[in-house]
Amino acid sequence: MAEFQVEMNEENRVYTKPRLLTDAVMHYCPGCSHGTIHKLVAEVIEEMGLEERSIGISPVGCSVLAYNYIDIDWAEAAHGRAAAVAAAIKRLNPSKLVFTYQGDGDLAAIGTGETIHACNRGDNITIIFVNNAIYGMTGGQMAPTTLLGMKTSTTPYGRDASLNGYPYKIANMITQLEGVSYVTRQSVHTPAAVRKAKKALRHAFEKSMDGKGLSFIEFVATCNSGWKLSPVAANQWMEEHMFPFYPLGDLKDI
Amino acid sequence: MEEVKLMKGNEVVAEAAVRSGCDGYFGYPITPQTEIIETLMEMRPWETTGMVVVQAESETASINMVYGGAASGKRVMTSSSSPGISLMAEGLSYLAGAELPCVVVNVSRGGPGLGTIQPSQSDYFQATKAAGHGDFHLIVLAPNSVQEMYDFVFDGFDLAFKYRNPVMILTDGLIGQMMEKVVLNRQRPRMTDEYIAEHYGDWALTGKKGRKYNIVTSLELDPQVQEERNHRLQAKYAAVKANEVRYETRLCDDADYVIVAYGCSSRICAKVIEMAREDGYKVGMLRPITLYPFPTEALKALKSHVKGFLAVELSTGQMVEDVRLSVGSDVLVEHYGRYGGMVHSPSEVYDALKEKIINKLK
Amino acid sequence: MKEELIIAGFGGQGVLSMGKILAYSGVMQDYEVSWMPSYGPEMRGGTANVTVMISDQPISSPISHDYDTAIILNQQSMDKFEERVKPGGVLIYDTNGIVRHPVRKDISIYTIDATAEAARRGNSRLFNTMILGGYLKVRPVVSLENVFKGLEKSLPERAHKSLPANQEAVRIGMELIREYVPE
Numbered sequence: 173m174a175e176f177q178v179e180m181n182e183e184n185r186v187y188t189k190p191r192l193l194t195d196a197v198m199h200y201c202p203g204c205s206h207g208t209i210h211k212l213v214a215e216v217i218e219e220m221g222l223e224e225r226s227i228g229i230s231p232v233g234c235s236v237l238a239y240n241y242i243d244i245d246w247a248e249a250a251h252g253r254a255a256a257v258a259a260a261i262k263r264l265n266p267s268k269l270v271f272t273y274q275g276d277g278d279l280a281a282i283g284t285g286e287t288i289h290a291c292n293r294g295d296n297i298t299i300i301f302v303n304n305a306i307y308g309m310t311g312g313q314m315a316p317t318t319l320l321g322m323k324t325s326t327t328p329y330g331r332d333a334s335l336n337g338y339p340y341k342i343a344n345m346i347t348q349l350e351g352v353s354y355v356t357r358q359s360v361h362t363p364a365a366v367r368k369a370k371k372a373l374r375h376a377f378e379k380s381m382d383g384k385g386l387s388f389i390e391f392v393a394t395c396n397s398g399w400k401l402s403p404v405a406a407n408q409w410m411e412e413h414m415f416p417f418y419p420l421g422d423l424k425d426i
Numbered sequence: 427m428e429e430v431k432l433m434k435g436n437e438v439v440a441e442a443a444v445r446s447g448c449d450g451y452f453g454y455p456i457t458p459q460t461e462i463i464e465t466l467m468e469m470r471p472w473e474t475t476g477m478v479v480v481q482a483e484s485e486t487a488s489i490n491m492v493y494g495g496a497a498s499g500k501r502v503m504t505s506s507s508s509p510g511i512s513l514m515a516e517g518l519s520y521l522a523g524a525e526l527p528c529v530v531v532n533v534s535r536g537g538p539g540l541g542t543i544q545p546s547q548s549d550y551f552q553a554t555k556a557a558g559h560g561d562f563h564l565i566v567l568a569p570n571s572v573q574e575m576y577d578f579v580f581d582g583f584d585l586a587f588k589y590r591n592p593v594m595i596l597t598d599g600l601i602g603q604m605m606e607k608v609v610l611n612r613q614r615p616r617m618t619d620e621y622i623a624e625h626y627g628d629w630a631l632t633g634k635k636g637r638k639y640n641i642v643t644s645l646e647l648d649p650q651v652q653e654e655r656n657h658r659l660q661a662k663y664a665a666v667k668a669n670e671v672r673y674e675t676r677l678c679d680d681a682d683y684v685i686v687a688y689g690c691s692s693r694i695c696a697k698v699i700e701m702a703r704e705d706g707y708k709v710g711m712l713r714p715i716t717l718y719p720f721p722t723e724a725l726k727a728l729k730s731h732v733k734g735f736l737a738v739e740l741s742t743g744q745m746v747e748d749v750r751l752s753v754g755s756d757v758l759v760e761h762y763g764r765y766g767g768m769v770h771s772p773s774e775v776y777d778a779l780k781e782k783i784i785n786k787l788k
Numbered sequence: 789m790k791e792e793l794i795i796a797g798f799g800g801q802g803v804l805s806m807g808k809i810l811a812y813s814g815v816m817q818d819y820e821v822s823w824m825p826s827y828g829p830e831m832r833g834g835t836a837n838v839t840v841m842i843s844d845q846p847i848s849s850p851i852s853h854d855y856d857t858a859i860i861l862n863q864q865s866m867d868k869f870e871e872r873v874k875p876g877g878v879l880i881y882d883t884n885g886i887v888r889h890p891v892r893k894d895i896s897i898y899t900i901d902a903t904a905e906a907a908r909r910g911n912s913r914l915f916n917t918m919i920l921g922g923y924l925k926v927r928p929v930v931s932l933e934n935v936f937k938g939l940e941k942s943l944p945e946r947a948h949k950s951l952p953a954n955q956e957a958v959r960i961g962m963e964l965i966r967e968y969v970p971e
Binding site (some may be wrong): 458 | 815821822824847941
Binding site (some may be wrong): 223224225226227229230236237239240243244245246247248249250253256257258259260261263264265268285286289293 | 449450452473478480482483484486487488491492493494495497498500502516517520524619624632633634635636640641642643644645667
């Protein structure tokens, strides 16, 4: 078998890891959306030239260790409290880019109060919300965003509204709040979606830096481990089931 | 500029915050400490020193805002009263775990539960031993005058930054609501961003300019490393114990009996020892000023000539346990206190002193 | 010099602010002072009282069980605090609304009809400074000059236009106070 060799020079380079992604080996499951979203965050911060002025807030949940992967200053927040932590940092350090990175349990269950009130105060932060409709880190329990009928370890017979209530669209809810200037729902399941999401993320960061109020970017994402599907099947399942309920696109941009 | 004013304990905390170069206050109204945020909002320090004041949506949010502010190397504080402090338990544990400096004021009230809004000292255990989950301690200061409410905000920030540890000012509705003469003497500017980057750049989130990135976290997945962290924390608490114990004694040198009381109870007991001395009883008082670290050695030393100790506190008996641990079981230690928001009068305490200590040892 | 005083009445009568004026007057005279209110639901119309201590020595306990002087402005407070005046102490009360008058023989008792006088003058807000004047007449613990300074310090700046009227009310109160003669 012939050796396939490529000369490692600039001319032949088609892809490079963003400079701000560290060399730490990510703990995310293969197929997980977090890796791609992390990459986008690193790229956009680098492209905006904000690496020396960025402070990220990581949540409790799968992305708790986000601070190991993106080479900027980070604080790890108590479960659900990232928006409050970020709000204070931004108010005390108005020239910084301050953003949270949170999952559905952290942001939309235990942290609903902090999320809503940061939105309502119009704190000049960006909230990155990764919604995969399940609790990944604790092993696949129901999230507030879990779809009806969806099986999780705490809804083993499928989410039943009479027992578990309904999935809710927090992105839609916060569009009503005056302090929020930008709400968008994105995904990273195809190269085209990734490119679009990156633009949206940059827009969100720019609005935060311009003091326009709170920017909220939701990523509808997969958790193939929690969903017990292969990465490819998870993407397909997301398109068929998640997107109809959590449609992609801008919800608010003022 | 030095000023002499008549102010409430709560109001003076707001004055002290601004004058001590505090960068941010985050709080939520609760009786009997709401004057703190009201006074700050009235003062509008964001127009003078640039200090940020935020009325948060809850005590939970307040303490996490403090966590954020402290993580960025700023002088930040919050205040609340007992039920609100319980809500902050998680945040306090994170602050201690991430080794962040801050000042938290508890103007405590009667409990448990929603309890009363009147003065109480029943949060002693919580403040000194179990402010949240995990092996950690707050440094706890207990002012007994409006002047000390002022001074301890300054001292609190100094200790918090010296040890990178949360400091609690544990006071109560009596000191918070009382007005006294106060000398507003100390004053200092806020730290500049350059100062913070230079002095706290090894941990504070200032943006990773010219250095490796900083992470503020209390998470550690490897228990062996977490144990080392705990060792480090314990070494810090040992240093706090060795260097920061503060207490005050009154007429203890010749005392047969000693009252141990802190905060508002120490004011009431100062009157009690006057009454007792007039009757010819040799009574003195030891007032712990730091509740953590507790003045164990000072109490132990008194054992050489003191026959009995009465711990007086507005609780069913909390600090008394530390008194017993300090002096041992071979000397009489009793507790007296009203609670639930009731405040003992000097004559009530004096009666208890006679009944529980003096008459027993006659 | 040491004065332990309680002022007790209804919320809204200016009990707390009267105490504050007096305490601030003490500060102006370089005395040690403390001002300790009852607080809470009382602030919203129920009974209210404040303990004021003025001394040339540091004040130990800011609360007390019995008092050198009690200023009593409603019946509930009379029922509660008459017995807590120290023997030889002073009790001052406004007769308005009092149905059971004090009976103690071992204390000095004074009345001051400030409610009626303030109403007659069409400014019920001067009621508390009149009472304060009456108190200072029988217990001149601070000089009038320092009382006026204390008044200025206690009132918010926006209320400073009412300073002359309040100073006048203090003087009126001094004239108004009478030794109580049981019927």
